[in-house]
Amino acid sequence: MSQEQKKEIKPKKKQIKKKKKQNKSPRLHVDGIFMGYRRGLTTQKTGTSLIKIVGVTTRKETEWYLGKKVAFVYNASRHHNGSNVRTIWGKITSAHGNSGIVRAKFKRNLPAIAMGKKVRVMMYPSNI
């Protein structure tokens, strides 16, 4: 088949222009990653989670974030009250080590499947 014949057979793709959402809700949180649970080499304490906040690399920088609320946001298949988005709330309790990692306690412990997933560190309760 010649190239011209091949072009004729392929159907043309419709260019669907996506409308930009106006007045999108502003981002008022910092992204973090759930690294894992507090642990020694062989045992882990699932009550406390370790969170790596983007841009925080030293223990001194974590001071600002202590006490702030954290949310793990995820989707479920069942809709409840019009939405299938669910959250697990928690708060940052203390620093962990010297490199900016932070400990957080959640109302319900984070599921292991959340490891490596994003977590939202809110800017409240604020004392600025």
Next chain:
Amino acid sequence: MSLQQDPKISQGTVLILLIGKFKGKRVVFLKKLSSGLLLVTGPYNVNGVPLTRIKRKYVIATKTKVDLGELVVPEEINDKFFTPQKPINNWEKTEEKFFTKKQDLKKVGLNETQTKLQNQIDKPIYEAIKKVQYLKEYLTARFKLQKGQLPHKMKF
């Protein structure tokens, strides 16, 4: 409830709301109510935020301040002003309410006194805002964290 003076927040200070329907909006602080909540207004014609009250911990105080002079907030605007009006006949327990869906519930709009007070407060504030260059645009714009911006390194 302690009514200690917060050194960062005084009448006219621009606050950033962190929670609720108006999150990200920059509003003008009016006074601290007896319940400890902060009374703020957009003003309404600038950014659509009416007279509302919020907790101190859900707010970021900025250095920017609107010069309001000695603005006296009417005594009528207190905690009672914000509590919802109770229905006359206990509607919550009637059959009608049982069969009404959440989406179909009628929203009670502002009554005359509320709109009158809103305009009364907003007028002098809007006059003060117009005097400063770019302040109106500043209050219209919403605060948001952009890529690379880290709140622990920012100065508000």
